[in-house]
């Protein structure tokens with residue numbers, strides 16, 4: 001067993017992995033009891049990483065830096081003490097059986113995918129709470145931005161439908177993946193995943209980014225070939241120009257009308273994340 005004061009990164013990896021493997025909430029309890037998610041990928045970022053400031057230009061000035069999340073969540077605390085803050089980011093890979101079931105779909109998601117979107121995300125929220133409370137018990141400030149009072153989903157002129165804390169951009173900073181033509185994040189365990197993060201006043205060694213370009217792992221951007229996600233999208237939301245969020249929303253809303261059939265309030269879609277060469281790993285160049 002590691003301790004947070006001696007080996008902070010190893011301790012956090014161990015804590016997250018233990019929660020993912022042991023929590024009864026990481027189970028498809030309405031289907032077959034199998035896991036929503038497999039062993040997570042975990043990365044760390046320095047809260048002062050320049051990219052967080054750059055996102056104010058790339059996404060919009062509403063996009064929060066980790067320090068703004070901490071300040072907004074703990075407004076009565078002394079700001080100066082957080083100059084050593086960090087971000088912990090994780091990728092929750094979706095297992096082969098769920099991916100396979102969604103791969104076979106042509107218009108609506110499989111039931112297993114829909115349950116991963118709804119109940120798997122409930123588990124992801126439990127993980128966010130668990131990790132933040134673990135760090136707080138150890139004496140650090142910690143909060144999952146998506147569960148903080150400052151989190152917002154909004155429409156912006158430049159970024160369209162967005163939020164003020166993008167889990168994929170944060171995972172990118174933490175060395176976990178790069179963006180695809182569908183806008184999904186391609187990671188070492190593929191694009192068929194969900195992600196999350198916590199910000200904390202604990203100093204952590206940042207994970208190295210093994211890429212130099214934000215679209216490096218996508219075959220379409222690297223070789224001009226592929227575009228498989230264009231064909232997979234049932235809502236015709238993806239083209240060679242990228243993903244049209246409004247079109248994607250129209251299709252996701254159509255699926256949502258079937259919530260009762262799915263027994264899941266947010267069935268999602270995710271056809272563009274399955275049946276593609278980046279589904280379960282970084283694709284090899286042609």
Ligand code: B12
Pocket residue numbers: 058059117146153159161162163164165166167168169172179182183184185186191192193194195196214242243245246248249252267268269270271272273
């Ligand atoms: C709003 C939202 C949506 C909206 C808009 C999605 C979007 N792309 O922004 C809609 C309704 C369309 C949507 C749909 C879906 N969503 Co959604 N959604 C979100 C939410 C809540 C916020 C997204 C956000 O903040 N976007 C920020 C904007 C700025 O992102 P963007 O426009 O794509 O960014 C582009 C630019 O910034 C650009 N860029 C330009 N220059 C540079 C330079 C650098 C250095 C970098 C890094 C980037 C960059 O790169 C990006 C890609 O083109 C997140 C949860 C979260 N808080 O992150 C989940 C999230 C993005 N959704 C997710 C998923 C899985 C889905 C669905 C598959 C539904 C489902 N679950 O079945 C679909 C389709 C996903 C897709 N192909 O995009 C996952 C993504 C997982 C993944 N593998 O990438 C997330 C992260 C939820 C989660 N916790 O895992 N979603």
